[in-house]
Structures are given as C-alpha cells and as structure tokens.
Amino acid sequence: PKLPASVRPGIALDSWKNHAVKLDKFHFGANAPRLKTEAYLACDDDNLYLAYRNSGEDFSLSKPGSRDTFALFTNGTECFFDPSGNGEKSVHFANNAAGARCDLGFGDDVAWNGDWKTEAVKNEKDGSVDYLLTFPLSNFAGSDIDSRWLVNVCRNDGVYRENLSIARIPTVGYRKNEYWPEANLPEAVIRKYALGAVSAVSSESASGNTLTLLLRNLTGTDRKVKVSVIDLAAADKPVAEKETLLKQGDSNVVFPVSSLLKRIGVRITDADGK
Numbered sequence: 018p019k020l021p022a023s024v025r026p027g028i029a030l031d032s033w034k035n036h037a038v039k040l041d042k043f044h045f046g047a048n049a050p051r052l053k054t055e056a057y058l059a060c061d062d063d064n065l066y067l068a069y070r071n072s073g074e075d076f077s078l079s080k081p082g083s084r085d086t087f088a089l090f091t092n093g094t095e096c097f098f099d100p101s102g103n104g105e106k107s108v109h110f111a112n113n114a115a116g117a118r119c120d121l122g123f124g125d126d127v128a129w130n131g132d133w134k135t136e137a138v139k140n141e142k143d144g145s146v147d148y149l150l151t152f153p154l155s156n157f158a159g160s161d162i163d164s165r166w167l168v169n170v171c172r173n174d175g176v177y178r179e180n181l182s183i184a185r186i187p188t189v190g191y192r193k194n195e196y197w198p199e200a201n202l203p204e205a206v207i208r209k210y211a212l213g214a215v216s217a218v219s220s221e222s223a224s225g226n227t228l229t230l231l232l233r234n235l236t237g238t239d240r241k242v243k244v245s246v247i248d249l250a251a252a253d254k255p256v257a258e259k260e261t262l263l264k265q266g267d268s269n270v271v272f273p274v275s276s277l278l279k280r281i282g283v284r285i286t287d288a289d290g291k
Contacts (some may be wrong), residue, residue: 020059020202026066028136028149035069036202039168043181046189046216050181051080056170062206065152069094071172074146076139079113082088083196085127089117092175094148099167100157100207104194107167108156114139114146128253131156154206154290159213160233164204167197211235212242212263221277228256228272230283234263242285244270249280256281 018038020026038061045049060066071094072275078092090219099106109121116135122129134151146209171191172181180189184196215231234240239262246257257272 018059019206020061020066024063026059026068026149026151028138028147029068030068030147030149033059036262037068040183040241043172043183044185045179045181047185047187050174050179051177052174052179054172054181056183058168058170058200059186060154060202060206062209063153065098065154065157065202067096067150067152067170069148069150069172070140070143070145071148071174072143072145073176074114074156074174075176076114076146077200079115079137080117081115082117084117085119085233086117087111087119089113089115090093090119090175091178093117093173094150095171095173096150097167097171097194097197098152098157099194099197100159100163101161102163102165102167104167104197107194110150111173112148112150113137114148128249153291154210158210158285160211160215160235161213162207162211164202164207166200167194168200169194169197188233205210209236212285214285215267217277217281217283219277221233221273226274226276226277228274228281230270230272232263232268232270232285234265234268237265239264241288245284245286246272246274246278247282247284248278249282250278253282 034057037057040056043054055070082089090111095111097107106123110282111119112135120131136149140147170183186196212234218229248254248256
C-alpha cells in the first residue's frame with residue numbers, strides 16, 4: 018500500500034507497521050524455520066520501505082565491512098525485486114545489523130551500487146533485531162517497470178544457519194524466481210518511474226563516430242532530463258552528456274563520441290537530481 022501522507026517510516030516499527038503489508042509466513046526450503054520472522058512492506062511517492070523483525074537474532078554475529086563483501090551476509094537480511102514482473106531480471110540487496118551492505122544491479126551487476134539506506138536496532142522488548150530498509154523507487158526505474166512485481170523477502174539466520182524466504186522454494190535457495198510471489202504496487206506511484214534506455218547503436222562515418230540511444234518515456238508527461246553515458250570497458254569513464262526534453266513515447270538521442278563503444282552505462286537524471 019501507499020502510506021498516508023502523515024506516516025513517515027522509522028526504525029521504531031510499531032509506529033507505522035500497521036499501515037504496511039505484514040509478511041510472516043517464512044520457509045526454510047520445504048521446512049518451517051526455527052526462528053520467527055516478520056516483515057513489513059509499504060511505499061510512498063518516492064520510496065519503497067521494507068522492515069524486518071527478526072526474533073532470536075544474535076546482534077553480535079553481524080560484522081562491519083566494505084560494500085559487496087558477500088561473506089558478511091550469513092546473518093541479516095536479503096531481498097530481491099523484479100520490477101518488470103516477468104522473471105527476466107531483478108535487483109538484489111543484502112545487509113546486516115552492523116550496517117554492511119551488498120547490492121547487485123540488473124543482471125547481477127556487481128559494479129552497480131544502488132541508492133538505499135539501512136538501519137538496525139536491538140529490540141530488547143521483543144527479543145529481536147529490527148531493520149528498516151529504504152529504497153528510492155528510482156533504483157527500479159525503466160521503460161519496462163510495471164505495477165506488478167515479483168518479490169522475494171529473505172532472512173539469513175546466523176544462529177541456526179537457516180536461510181529463510183517468503184517464497185516456498187522446495188530446495189534451499191532464493192533465486193528460483195518461478196516461486197516468487199507477486200507484489201502489486203500503486204499504479205499512480207509506479208508510472209512516474211516508467212522511463213529508461215531501451216537500446217544503443219554505435220556507428221562510424223567519414224564525419225566521425227556517434228552513439229544513438231533509444232530512450233522511452235511512458236510516464237504520461239514530457240520530462241526534462243540529463244542523459245549521461247559511461248564506457249564500461251574503460252573503468253566507467255564518462256564519455257558523453259546531454260540535457261534533453263523527452264517527449265512521451267520513444268526518442269533518439271545522438272552523441273558524438275571519440276571511438277566506437279562496446280558496452281555502456283546510461284544514467285538519466287531529472288530536474289530534481291533524482
């Protein structure tokens with residue numbers, strides 16, 4: 018659900034969790050997990066919020082560390098979001114109570130670092146560790162974003178070494194997205210993020226090299242944006258940038274470039290810097 022305007026999610030879960038969807042049916046493969054887990058999912062116009070109440074978690078098992086150090090996530094949370102809802106690509110996030118984070122972009126892109134926040138607190142009253150993960154919806158923007166997502170919400174229990182998931186997957190493992198449940202987000206919220214790069218063509222001629230991007234805007238309004246291109250084959254070197262007004266539908270944006278490009282990254286930023 019979209020949260021009421023007066024509700025601002027915080028790490029004190031009891032102040033807002035009744036406005037969210039509660040998820041409390043977790044599975045350890047085909048078995049019931051030993052420890053209880055509750056998760057809460059909600060959104061507003063700008064962010065997706067995922068909170069956990071992990072009962073019985075040992076706070077001391079979480080260690081600080083650098084980003085994308087996978088060995089740190091034997092204790093804490095993991096989650097997967099497929100905003101196109103077709104099972105072809107997803108974004109993967111993980112964190113622990115010490116604040117360490119891991120994220121993989123579409124296509125398991127290790128180089129991608131998303132814009133998201135994580136908080137955790139030891140909840141003595143409920144005997145749990147509580148988490149709040151805040152994801153700006155711009156992490157999921159694209160021309161194929163849909164209001165129907167595939168989602169997997171997971172917990173790594175470091176006490177009993179169980180990997181829990183809301184998806185009832187017969188074998189232990191999170192990635193079998195044919196078992197992931199659907200999340201239906203508000204259409205009016207998601208539509209604002211239906212904008213992205215569809216394809217790119219690099220070409221050469223006597224007058225010089227060019228890169229042509231096909232951008233698609235399905236937000237329902239014309240959008241003034243800045244389009245930046247980086248060369249992923251050259252240590253993410255910036256190679257081109259242009260401000261443009263994207264009309265509704267498809268637009269071609271042409272950049273002069275010094276050489277033909279094989280693999281690029283595209284960043285589209287709106288007037289507010291998002």
